[in-house]
Amino acid sequence: MTGAARPRPPTHTRDIARAAVRAELAHVAFELFSRDGFDKVTLDDLAAAAGVSRSTFLRYFGTKEDAVLAAYDGHDRRTADALRARPPAEDDWTALRRALDTVIERYHEDPAGSLATTRLVRETPALCARHLEKQHGWRPALAEALAERAGTPGDVTVGHTVRAAAALDCLNVALDHWTASDGRLDLVDLLDEAFAALTGA
Amino acid sequence: MTGAARPRPPTHTRDIARAAVRAELAHVAFELFSRDGFDKVTLDDLAAAAGVSRSTFLRYFGTKEDAVLAAYDGHDRRTADALRARPPAEDDWTALRRALDTVIERYHEDPAGSLATTRLVRETPALCARHLEKQHGWRPALAEALAERAGTPGDVTVGHTVRAAAALDCLNVALDHWTASDGRLDLVDLLDEAFAALTGA
DNA sequence: TGCGAATGTGACACTGAGTGTCACGTTAGC
DNA sequence: GCTAACGTGACACTCAGTGTCACATTCGCA
Structure with a gap:
């Protein structure tokens, strides 16, 4: 007391x-x-x-x-919240894709800064590793949000986790290509392409 | 001279x-x-x-x-080789799934040792992070193997990379559940389930 | 307005990882 | 047997990260 x-x-x-x-x-x-x-x-x-x-x-x-990497703080919570805000009838892939728009937004707000940060992270092994680690921590939050959407909060299946992980991969791969193109390619297109490669292959 | x-x-x-x-x-x-x-x-x-x-x-x-983590050395090369050895007509997902059998084999050869190693890695943040980093390095090799299978060596598309990454996620998630079950669940079943969650959702 | 507690900061010492260098002993090739 | 290459141990060094302590400022409250 x-x-x-x-x-x-x-x-x-x-x-x-x-x-x-x-x-x-x-x-x-x-x-x-x-x-x-x-x-x-x-x-x-x-x-x-x-x-x-x-x-x-x-x-x-x-x-x-x-x-x-503090620049990426809160991305996980925001993405998970965006996921929960999607229509319950929407399939997981679509919901994940739309939830990632929340992240993409940040890159459109300040393309030059985002590009510089992303480039520094990708070019520095120590930063790249630590970023990978932090982003890996987002997975449970996204998977849990998917479980809630499915009407079974707390019951996270292999499927939820795998789809959450794959969605993050899409984001990363899209960002890789975006960075490699010096920001000339459209991030939205790249992300769409990544998701398309996943769902229809 | x-x-x-x-x-x-x-x-x-x-x-x-x-x-x-x-x-x-x-x-x-x-x-x-x-x-x-x-x-x-x-x-x-x-x-x-x-x-x-x-x-x-x-x-x-x-x-x-x-x-x-030296225990995992060579997994990337072996998996990529296995991928190249799959029938050219086979779709990427099936080829990736089968190529991962090469990795799974190691776990069946020495389940107790593999379980102990995997557990140590997952429970130790430093090892987990470093493992994530090393495994991230496998991705290009797998993606390149997919590109070769597609008849376009050297031309790695977003799709190849995303599918390679997703396959590795499947492996990781399956191993997570396998470890959590103390090796009681069947690793092959878990991996199949993970891939199924990806391709049909 | 003044008092006491919480808090932010700097200084310092310490552990431990990882790098680089040098000298010594062993081993392999001729 | 001679010589050169190699593996090893012994240092010394840098730097990240942790913990502790004292000091100053600030805030809450009377």
Whole structure:
């Protein structure tokens, strides 16, 4: 019965400030990584460039990789929510394809920035690996959303998981080609093509 | 014109000995990891347990993770070869499914060992991540094999890549369920179910 | 307005992974 | 037997990531 149970204080001021600092740190980090290469930049470099201590930087981002990959935070929840919002009668593939529009949106909002980020991630083995790992974590959320759509929440079948995974593959492959084309190819077309290759083959 | 161009000396004795040492090191490492947990075991522990120096251990396996994941070496090449060996008329899905029998075989040869390895990998974030990364590297080889089957070697389409990726997902999801069932469920059935969820949905 | 607690930050020490280098001993080829 | 290549061990080094501590600021509350 101590005052331990206070997860959210009355004021959100701190949280807002914290988010702003986080964004600024991510920005500085991205600039350095792009200029010098991810591996060449040390945590000390980042801290110095951002004007904070190494400790502080690591408090905002647990790892060097996270400073870049934070850009993808929330994609899983948003996609899962979009999936749940699709008409219940819609088949899984269509629902997944439409849910991914939520992700694609972000790329259309800032094509140049998205392209630069994607390119950095794909070209840096450490980032690529960590991104793969994080994205792998999206799978359960999507599979669960599919199970809910099927009217059996909590009962995630092999099928739900496989389809969720395949949909993420489609996204990745489409992004690979989009990046390789320097953003000239249409992301929507690429994603449609990827899904088509899956459903009708 | 110096004697630099001699990639393979007359005798293979060294290579054979090297492979044996490598296998022994992997075995010792696996025992330690299983007993104490991957993260608790340091490179010094491994070296001491194997009776070699830390340097030597790192020469055989570039990273701690590789000492475990070396078990999967060659799976990509074998699967791609199996894919190329399938009848040209066979559709991609069937060919992929059959090619994965090559991988499944290994699990039937030593179910207990495979189960232990798979479990260790899935339960250890660092191993899971590294495995994901390595397996991601199989994709191009499989996609290229599909392109060759299509009579267009070198021309890897979005479809080839997506189907290769999806097939690997099927393998992973099937293995997840197999591991979760302590090896009681049939791996072949699980893999069939995964592919079925993909092709007919 | 002032007090106390929580919180953000910096400084520091520490562990452990991975890299590179060098010297030594063994082994293989001639 | 001589020589060159190779495997190994012993270091030293960099850097990521963790944990701890003290200090300062800020917020909640009286």
